[in-house]
Amino acid sequence: MSVIKVPEVKESSSLFREINAEDEEQQPAELESLCMNCYQNGLTRLLLTKVPFFKEIIVSSFTCESCGWSNAEIQSAGRIQELGVRYSLGVRNKQDVNREVVKTDYATTRILELDFEIPACTQKGALTTIEGILERTIVGLQQEQPLRRVEDEGVADKIDVFITKLQSLKDGETPFTFVLDDPSGNSFVENPIAPQKDDALSVTHYKRNTDQDKLLGLESSCTNREQSQEPKESTEELRDEVLMFQTNCPECNAPAATNMKLVQIPHFKEVIIMATNCDSCGHRTNEVKSGGAIEPNGTRITLHITDMSDLTRDVLKSETCSISIPELEFELGMGALSGKFTTLEGLLKDIRELVVDKNPFTLGDSSISDRREKLEEFGRKIDKILDGQLPAHIVLDDPAGNSYLQNVYAPENDPEMTVESYKRTFEQNEDLGLNDMKTEGYEDEK
Structure with a gap:
């Protein structure tokens, strides 16, 4: 029978506590469990805690004194995000290979040049680097090589060639495209020059399809609507x-x-x-x-902030709207702050909080002094804009045309604000799901 030792938790304590080395109450639960390597009893430790970005997670660690085998993994205990996320990174050197990655169980990893894919739910979640993911893949392929050589030496030779290619990628010798696709929205790829835009890294937020909802254990919204028989107001x-x-x-x-x-x-x-x-x-x-509905054309709104009164303007930022501040060389992709109806001051404070205060790679062991200093400098510049000491432009670019910035001179034109209407590109229509949408003649196909 397994024996579980759970640390005593006070009534006022939260189930998930912040990571703190000085917190004596934050002790892992211990579970005697079977070692799958030698089939003797080992020890599993479970820790329920909170970390940046992942928020609530479960950290598990297994060690076996009999054979020395050990294993560690993390699982997200937080909620599934409204939108899935897809990261695409052009890896060009060793520094790119060392980028940190938060990868959940539901994330699919692809290397386009090798036509290689690690499907969702085949590896446990981990906080690692791109190099760590490649190393884990190489070790996994090498484990079965002796058996393959006995059964089919030709297949083993091909896998040896593939392992050599992966090793070249891991060492940063060969450029490649790394794609991390997570329908739960809880994965992350580091931007080392944050808060500036990383030209090598593209982030796309998307709505999940029915198969992805099933993978996450979510009911399809279409099914819910079909089951609901209540009259609509x-x-x-x-x-x-x-x-x-x-x-x-x-x-x-x-x-x-x-x-x-x-x-x-x-x-x-x-x-x-x-x-x-x-x-x-x-x-x-x-x-x-x-x-x-989505507008026929996209909208780009540019405001020159010249006075403190400009910060009181109402702002409607939709989920599809991206934000840029040219003076700070800053750009925030669509979906990062979700939809908001606030003031310009509130929007700038939300940007500061997201980029500086809640950045997971500026806290704890992930913190690097140079990166932290850059983000702190960015925060100081945002504060200067909020205090009226630094004039700046803010650009709201919404390909769906559903964002809005208040014109205080309405119905006259605002001399400090320009509103441009533009035709969407194929890629923008693809992100909005419009290229495959058919709105005419679909009844004839039934």
Whole structure:
């Protein structure tokens, strides 16, 4: 029978505690379990903790005193994100191979030049580097080579050639394209020059398909709509009503209520505002969804911030909107801050919090002094913009055309703001899912 020793936890203590070497109460649970290498009893330690980006995770470590075999892995205990994420990195040198990677169980790893793929749920989640992922793959292929040579020497020779290619990639001798695709949205690839844009790294957020929802154990929204037989209220009836539905807090997972309301923005369009307030931990969040369809053209809004009053302008940032500040050489891709309805001051504070305060690679063992200094300098420049000491331009680029920045001179033109309408590229239509969308003649195919 397995024996579990769980450390005593006070009533006031949280189940998931922040990592702190001085926290005497943060002790791992110990579980006697079977060693799969020698089939003797070993010891598994489980630690429920919080780390940056992953938030809540479970760290497990196994050691066997009989044969010396050990293993360690992590599992995300946080919520699945609304959008999946895909990272594509052009690896050109050894420095790129050393980039840190957060990889969950659901992430698929690809190397395009070798037509190589590590499918989802075949490796455990890990906080590692690209070199670590390649090394893990090489070790896994080498383990079965003696048996392959006995059964089929030709196959073993081909795998030897493939291992040589992987070793060349790991050593940074051969350029390649590294792709990390995670439908749960909880994976991450390091940008070493943050907060500046990394031209070698592209980040794409996307909506999951039915198969990906099934992989994550989520019900399809289409299935939910088919099962729901409740009559729908008209838009006019919903416009003056605040709807409430139950959900879980994204921070502590306690039951919480989310309020939702339709709001008409003057000189723009109708949007849906959702706000969640957790009574257990005090966490608050708000999110904005466009109440209309995707516009025929994309929209690029540029504002020259010259006065403190500009910071009080209302801003509607949709999920598809990217943000750039040319003076700081900064660009934030779409989906990074989700949808928001706030002021320009609030948007800049959110950017500062995301890039500087909540960056997982500026804390603990992941912190590098040069990188931390660059991010702190970026934070100081944001503070100068907020204090009116540094004039700057802010650019909102939304290919869906659903973002908005208040014109305080409306209905006249704003001399400090320009609004451009442009035709979307094929890649932008692909990101929005428009290239494969058919809206005419689909009934004839039924």
